[in-house]
Amino acid sequence: MTPNWDDMRIFLAVAREESLSSAGRILKIDPATVGRRIARLEASLDTTLFTKSQQGYVLTASGERLLDHGLHAEEAMRAAAGAVAGSAKSLSGQIRIGAPDGSANYLLPQVCAKISDANPDLDIQILALPRIINLSRREADMAVTVSAPTAGKLLIKKISDYRLHLVAAQDYLDRHVPVRSVEELKGHRLIGYIPDMIFDRELDYLSDIGIDRVVLASNSVSVQLRQVSLGTGVCVAHDFTLPFHPTLRKILTDQVSLTRSFYLVRHQGDQRNERLNRFAGALMQGIREEIARLEAEADA
Structure with a gap:
């Protein structure tokens, strides 16, 4: 049968x-x-x-x-x-996006709200996970990633670069001696990812600047930023998150400035799906614009 x-x-x-x-x-x-x-x-x-x-x-x-x-x-x-759905003027149905929690918390809510405004019959789901989204098992229709996958039958497009810097809360800086070099960071409490739970090499920021001990750790960017906002230490933060945390200040900007990229990854079999193609185009454009807007605000 x-x-x-x-x-x-x-x-x-x-x-x-x-x-x-x-x-x-x-x-x-x-x-x-x-x-x-x-x-x-x-x-x-x-x-x-x-x-x-x-x-x-x-x-x-x-x-x-x-x-x-x-x-x-x-x-x-x-x-x-x-x-069939792609030929309609507005999109409908359900689309699920997988993303690491940095982009899922600080970029996708605004971007998806705008797409939703333009497509009232569309249901958008954001799947925020601190790991690689399994597209082959259809955990999501598409995923925002911090590196381009090298295996699998996938459609991969670069969305945008983004910047990261060391940050600390103003009251933390007021209570401690000025941080004048990367070497002096070793005298401060560093906050970052749980080392053995870093699911993508691109997220190992602290190792890139020679820091080998993380005193307060979480697999969530949001938790790390909450800890730093409480004045408990120093962490590496996406510039696009800083407008949401006005008490944080960049430090050592002349010595530490990291650049990473976001990619949109989709099932190869969806390349002729006009509905998903239209959504993917709107999503990428929205993310680019939101990164540019937030980074400009962080620099102001």
């Missing part, structure tokens, strides 16, 4: 979520029904697609093979829907 699209849709949800309850929540189907549908699909194919483990529902070798076919079928369905 050949699986129909409804069977495949349920199979893909369980494969991605590794849980009947999570898949049911996404599909708006009772978990017990999801389980029965998977059991029926396995019976019709005369094979086991999942094994139950402590981690949840894990694909078997047969399940992995079916996943490849399911992803191709999903791309075809999305392309067909996108071709």
